[in-house]
Amino acid sequence: MNQPLARDVDPQFFGSQHAPLFGLYHDPAPGHGRRSGVVICPPLGEEIFPAHRMLRVLATQLARAGFPVLRFDYLGCGNSWADDLDVTVPSCLDSLSRAVGKVREQSGCERVVVIGLRFGGTIAGMAAASSPGLFHECVMWDPVLDGNAYLRELQVELRETVEQHVPVTSSCDAAVSRIEAIGQRVSVAFESQLAGISADRFASLPADRTVLVDTSGNTLTQTAALSAGHALRQCVQLAFPDAPWKPVRASGALVPAPVLRKLTSRAEQQW
Amino acid sequence: MVTEKALRFGRESHLVGVLTKPDKAVTPSRTAVIFLNAGLISHLGPHRLHVRLARHLAGLGIPSLRFDFSGVGESGNPTEQATASQVLDVGDAIDRLLADSVAQKFVLFGICAGAVNGYNAALADARVSGIFLCDGYLYPTWKTKPLFYLKKITSMASVAGFARRAFGALVGKKDAAGSKDAALDYSTGTIPADDYAKGLGSLERRGTWVAQVITGSYPYLYCYQDQFDERFRSYGFGKQITTDYLPGADHTFMTRALQDQVTELVGQKMLAAIDR
DSSP states (O other): OOOOOGGGEEEEEESOSSSOEEEEEEOOOTTOOOOEEEEEEOOOGGGHHHHHHHHHHHHHHHHHTTOOEEEEOOTTSTTSSSOGGGOOHHHHHHHHHHHHHHHHHHHOOSEEEEEEETHHHHHHHHHHHHSTTSOSEEEEESOOOOHHHHHHHHHHHHHHHHHHHSOOOHHHHHHHTSOBSSSSBOOHHHHHHHHTOOGGGGTTSOGGGEEEEESSSSHHHHHHTSOTTSHHHHSEEEEOTTOOOSOSSTTOOOOOHHHHHHHHHHHHHHO | OOEEEEEEESTTSOEEEEEEEOOTTSOOOSEEEEEOOSTTSOTTOGGGHHHHHHHHHHHTTOOEEEEOOTTSTTOOOOSSGGGOOHHHHHHHHHHHHHHTTSOSEEEEEEETHHHHHHHHHHHHOTTEEEEEEESOSOOOOTTHHHHHHHHHHHOHHHHHHHHHHHHHHHTTOOOGGGSTGGGOOOOOOOOOHHHHHHHHHHHHHHTOEEEEEEETTOTTTOOSTTHHHHHTGGGOOOTTEEEEEETTOOTTOOSHHHHHHHHHHHHHHHHHHOOO
């Protein structure tokens, strides 16, 4: 695998002057004449850390194949302005909308493909479902399709991680009792919005322009329970049972090469 | 308003970082903080800690740069592999901050491997006026092990943990701490205590202050407040070398409450140390 070069990446703030978003624009390799720009939606909270390397490599590979790519942080996440309690579903949708505008402006491409991982897949899917013409294609990779299950997962993950790593004192006990995506608080409003996420939210997705990627083994199990006509059953489904991206240990990072190869080759053929 | 600017800099323009500057209405400090990668974690810091610290410090009038070392996070590797070095990367960061007239003095902040790299960079670069070393090099005294075992025996959490492990073993559930994966060694190694003391001594003579912040994650190596002072008493360090022991904190300040605690501590120490 080729090492990404920083010189290929243009770090920048964009969007509103009072609440700028952070993005990393990957210049496309010249000579390909691609028609689509790509926006990558990251996961939320702690999942951005194990996901970072592979999303960086994916962006580099797509840029080498001639696609302009923008990775970005939602408002209140990563380097973007604001704090964790400012993160809501509408704020994430707004951040995605601004990222789409940014990649269009910088690349000159009118067509945009979005790739979203985990909560990023959910946000991408929600945006595509509400404006079916917004994306040329929407790739939802291990998306959160059950908000209540996701909230339970966050709580269990925090509790287990804190039990394993944090020396027990009163200061930690208080933190565990709240919903926190490990070090990042979840506001009451956001919690309620997350709880409202279900597969129903994606029923109006344009199935012919939606790709579901399952590397967790959970996504396709969840969609199998939906009615046969549901957009998430009708769309392209790609399963990679042996290509996990989330390592067992929080400090690790995996790059699932088969998934990246498949997405890059799909991009070359269809985007 | 605090402002942030994305930067690409370095001897081959291969480093990526974010500069955080205080509100224009605030008289900026002449000292800037440079955040170093904690191992392979990007410039955001563990659980976004560097971002929060940077904005907190900017609120106090202190600018900062968080960036990725060569080959980490967003930064690429230099094409000349011979120049791949965290010490050179820190030098590049200082050069850039000087060139942009951001500050004249520089404080490094590092957790774990970041602390080790900060210590080495401070020794190599006289422009460094202070360093925060979070869980850097740790040296036990004769008291450490007995106290560690005493605390372990008397801790209810230990009893509960023992019971959990024992029950897990009975039902065949493998404990994370005993799994093969957990045996991976992410440590950065250590240096002889005498070498560390000599390094601290040379920094002290040069006027560089050192703020050690030690968490409760390595109680078998460090488990009481005065341990550093007792271990290094014979070297006669002055007030420029300080140690804050946070027994309730973990190595990466995992919860928001712990992040708030270390943010407050770093802010106070910076305000006390900087020359406005």
